[in-house]
Amino acid sequence: MDLEDSALTCFDWVHEHNPDRGSTGQSCKLINRRGPQWWDSAIRKGSRVSVLVFGDKVAGYANYGRNRARSLHFEGEIYELYLRPEFQGLGFGRRLFTAARRDLVQSGLKSMVIWALSDNDPATEFYRALGGRMVARSSEKFGPKSLDKVAFAWTN
Numbered sequence: 001m002d003l004e005d006s007a008l009t010c011f012d013w014v015h016e017h018n019p020d021r022g023s024t025g026q027s028c029k030l031i032n033r034r035g036p037q038w039w040d041s042a043i044r045k046g047s048r049v050s051v052l053v054f055g056d057k058v059a060g061y062a063n064y065g066r067n068r069a070r071s072l073h074f075e076g077e078i079y080e081l082y083l084r085p086e087f088q089g090l091g092f093g094r095r096l097f098t099a100a101r102r103d104l105v106q107s108g109l110k111s112m113v114i115w116a117l118s119d120n121d122p123a124t125e126f127y128r129a130l131g132g133r134m135v136a137r138s139s140e141k142f143g144p145k146s147l148d149k150v151a152f153a154w155t156n
C-alpha cells in the first residue's frame with residue numbers, strides 16, 4: 001500500500017464514523033486527486049512527510065511545514081495526521097506527532113499549530129492529551145457546506 005491509498009483509507013474512516021458529515025464526499029474527491037505528482041509537488045514546496053510503516057504497510061502519516069494561516073502567529077503547522085483504523089489507540093499517533101514536532105523544531109519552526117474539525121472529538125481529545133492549547137476557531141467550506149474547525153497550539 002502506498003501513501004496515496006493510505007490517505008484514501010483515512011478519509012474512508014472518517015466517513016464510516018461520521019456518515020452525516022457533509023465534508024467527506026468532497027474531501028474524498030480532493031484526496032483522490034492526489035497522485036505521486038501531488039505529493040511530489042507538496043514536498044517541493046516545503047511540506048515534509050513522516051510515514052509510519054508496519055511490515056510492508058503504511059500504517060499512518062503526518063505532513064507538516066510552515067504555518068499557512070497568517071492570522072496565527074505560530075511558525076509551524078501539522079497539516080494532516082492520520083492512522084489507519086487498526087493502528088489507532090496504540091500510541092502510534094503520539095509517536096507520529098512527536099516525530100513531526102521534532103522535525104519542525106529542528107527546522108527552526110519552534111511553535112506549532114494543528115487544525116481539527118470541531119466535531120472530531122477523538123482528534124480534539126487527542127490534541128488536548130498531547131498538551132495542545134486551543135487558540136482559534138474558524139470555518140472552512142467543503143463544497144456547499146461550511147464546517148467549524150479549531151486550532152490547537154504548542155509553544156515549547
Ligand SMILES: CC(C)(COP(=O)(O)OP(=O)(O)OC[C@H]1O[C@@H](n2cnc3c(N)ncnc32)[C@H](O)[C@@H]1OP(=O)(O)O)[C@@H](O)C(=O)NCCC(=O)NCCS
Pocket residue numbers: 010013081082083084087088089090091092093094095115116117120121122123125126129130
Ligand atoms: C487522532 C489520532 C491521530 C490519534 O492517534 P492514536 O494513535 O489513536 O492516539 P494515541 O494512542 O497515540 O494516544 C495518545 C494520547 O492521546 C489520548 N487519546 C487519544 N484519543 C483519545 C480520545 N478519543 N479521548 C481521550 N484521549 C485520547 C490517549 O489516551 C493517549 O494519552 P496517553 O499517552 O497519556 O495515554 C488517530 O486516532 C487517527 O488517525 N484518527 C483518525 C483520523 C483523524 O481524525 N486525524 C486527525 C485529523 S485533525
